[in-house]
Amino acid sequence: MKGNEALAEAAIMAGCRFYFGYPITPQTEIAAYMSKRMPKIGGTFLQAESEIAAINMVIGVASTGKRVMTSSSSPGISLKSEGLSYLAGCDLPALVVNCQRGGPGLGGIQPSQSDYFHATRGAGHGDFRMIVLAPSSVQEMVSLTFKGFDLADKYRMTSMILADGTVGQMMEPVSLDLGEVTDYEKPWATTGTEMKREHNIVNSLCLQPEELEDQNIARFARYAEIEKNEAMYxxxxxxxxxxxxxxxxxxxxxxxxxxxxxxxxxxxxxxxxxxxxxxxxxxxxxxxxxxxxxxxxxxxxxxxxxxxxxxxxxxxxxxxxxxxxxxxxxxxxxxxxxxxxxxxxxxxx
Amino acid sequence: MTTQILIAGFGGQGILFAGKFLSHEALIENKEVAWLPSYGPEMRGGTANCSVTISDKPIGSPIIANPDILIAMNLPSLDKYEDAVKPGGYIFVDSSLIERKVKRTDVKAYYLPATAICSEDENLRGGADIILMGAMIRRTGVVSLENTEAAFRKVVKANKPQLLANDLRAIKIGYDYED
Structure with missing residues (x-):
């Protein structure tokens, strides 16, 4: 399987049933694969009108606690930056794939790793981090996608797969034996109250500075835990x-x-x-x-x-x-x- | 042992398909494989190439700087990659599309008029890549002839049995060709 296709299948195996995206080389095989597979398993594939629309659809689904993803390549990821910041502000789990190509600007379509700063530092405005996973083989496109969904749920934040054109396009033998999916409780999810509980509100707007400061501090306490426990090499x-x-x-x-x-x-x-x-x-x-x-x-x-x-x-x-x-x-x-x-x-x- | 194979030619000649076939054949023989295509605008008519690495052990880099085997299906590809082939390596040339000979004397060169053979038979149309694969398999032994049918079954759509038959014929023509 091509790296991109293997990644898409791993996402499905991780329980992802919602994919929103927009085509761009060299990651389009992810969208193409999802367009074939999702309808067959009762999932949703939607080619959005733009990258920005796609990431906002991700925010919508993530608010309900369902596993959701989008994918793009460097210029498209820039467009998603605002959404990445909102995902962080709302403390929502999601998986975002960046199959990197040369930049800046439209750049080229051949592989690159020049979005390292974007992924690890400046994915959008405000104080926030994403878990960034960097696959070096088709097998890791699979295992890190599975892992990425798990970490996203565990810490209520975005996991980014920072791949590149080569691992996306290449084929290698791959095992899809991934183990069990862990189900996380999501008491914050907006799934309808059925008149049995208080409303859940997912929102990144907070006009009280004291409250917003507390939110940021709490988020960074989680980040410190991730730094302590989740580094892989x-x-x-x-x-x-x-x-x-x-x-x-x-x-x-x-x-x-x-x-x-x-x-x-x-x-x-x-x-x-x-x-x-x-x-x-x-x-x-x-x-x-x-x-x-x-x-x-x-x-x-x-x-x-x-x-x-x-x-x-x-x-x-x-x-x-x-x-x-x-x-x-x-x-x-x-x-x-x-x-x-x-x-x-x-x-x- | 690790063998690096570079297949290069025009977009549309079946470069990527030939690489996929070869990769599946190596998989059937329980080898490690990495297949890396060119995916740029060259796919739409310019030069296209495909790197296949076959090994007994896990493969490091799938990127090929110096191939053991070059399959050249047009002149620009031979011009570009001839010097990169490892000393003692192999170059297979579609001699109906490339008029010149290989200049290197430290590699083994084989010439097959693969495209010309295909143009004489309606059923072999577009099979030049596979004819060259047949010759390559015989001369290098990187994979064996006996698993070719199983490998084609992996890459040819099940509802196109005629294509499978054509591919099997093409590979045999290349395998048996004496230059």
């Missing part, structure tokens, strides 16, 4: 590593090959692959800074995750950037060259 050949490559998504696949090649040439290098970009696996990076002499951040952006690495390791070690942008993917050679540079800079053997 893969550690690869880090045991005796002098150098640490950090890469996520499709870039990490090339980086893994580069690590193997460098190891074969006697360079003690390992890799940390953040699976969650928010919460960022800070502790793993900080621990790596104890034993490694330098870091290499491999990114398909002009250098965005590199700031999180520097923050996590408190600038104790140099962090070198290996970056390709505009739809280009770093080659193994690019990464090996930066590893070599890091070896010299950090004084590793």
């Amino acid at each position: 893969e550690s690869y050949r880090m045991d005796d590593a002098d150098l640490c490559v950090v890469a996520f998504g499709i870039a990490s696949r090339v980086a893994k090959n580069a690590v193997d090649t460098a190891r074969a040439n006697g360079v003690k290098v390992g890799m940390i692959r953040p699976v969650t970009l928010w919460p960022f696996p800070k502790d793993a990076i900080a621990a790596a800074a104890d034993s490694c002499k330098a870091f290499v951040s491999v990114e398909m952006s002009m250098g965005q995750m590199i700031e999180d690495i520097e923050l996590a390791e408190r600038c104790r070690r140099p962090v070198l950037l290996c970056s390709r942008v505009g739809g280009m993917i770093p080659t193994e050679r690019n990464i090996l060259d930066t590893i070599e540079e890091a070896r010299k800079t950090g004084g590793a053997e």
Whole structure:
């Protein structure tokens, strides 16, 4: 299955019965797949008149406590930003997929990771976070989508799948054995009172500053819990590593090959692959800074995750950037060259 | 062992289909597979290509910089990728569309007039990609001939048995072709 189709099927298996979207390359297979599958299982597929309409439909369904999603690619995600902020303000669970392409503006249609800042920092106005999951294979398009719905419900917030054109378009063998869906109580959902309870109100408007301050503080207490409990990463050949490559998504696949090649040439290098970009696996990076002499951040952006690495390791070690942008993917050679540079800079053997 | 195969040509020649067929065949043989298409505007008539990686172990990067095997179905693709093929690798050329020979001397080159063979037989129309696959399977042994029918059944619609028969004929023609 293509990554995009596998993601869509995983969403259905996670209990999602509402999909709202608008076509854009390279994520349109998600919408196409949903248009075929949803009617057969009593779900709703709706091609909205715009990305903005789609995200607002998501807000509507999320208010009722049902699992709901939308998907787009970079320019379309920008349009959804207002809705992402409202979802946060209303404390609503939802899944949003960004199958990234090169930007800014309309940019290109080839893969990119340049929406890292958008996803981890500035998804919209106001103080808020999203859980950001970064799949590096078709299998993870499946497992992280399933996980994303679960985390969204658990913490009443948006989970974003930050994929890219490559993992969306590629095919790999995939297992859809995902386990049981956890049902969360949603006493806040607007499902009709049946005259038996008080009205539930879902709203992001709060004109009392004291009250709004309290809401923000309560939300960030939840975020602190997420940072403590939900960071995920893969550690690869880090045991005796002098150098640490950090890469996520499709870039990490090339980086893994580069690590193997460098190891074969006697360079003690390992890799940390953040699976969650928010919460960022800070502790793993900080621990790596104890034993490694330098870091290499491999990114398909002009250098965005590199700031999180520097923050996590408190600038104790140099962090070198290996970056390709505009739809280009770093080659193994690019990464090996930066590893070599890091070896010299950090004084590793 | 990991084998990286790049299939390249014009949009419409069945580049992606050939890659899908090959991927399914490798899956049937219990190998790890990654299939990566070009999905840009080239799909609509420009150059299209498809990367298939087949391995005994989990696959690192699905992106192919230096293929072991190149299947070139038009001149721009041969021009673009000839130098990237690994030394000792294979290049399969549709010689009815590409007049020049492979310049490299450190790779094995095979020439089949696949498109010309197809144009002589109504039922083989559009089967040049599969003819080249047949030759590739025989010369490289990356997958075996015996599982081709099962693999085609995965990628050809069940209600089009005629297409399945045509594909099986095409693969045999390529497999048996002596150049």
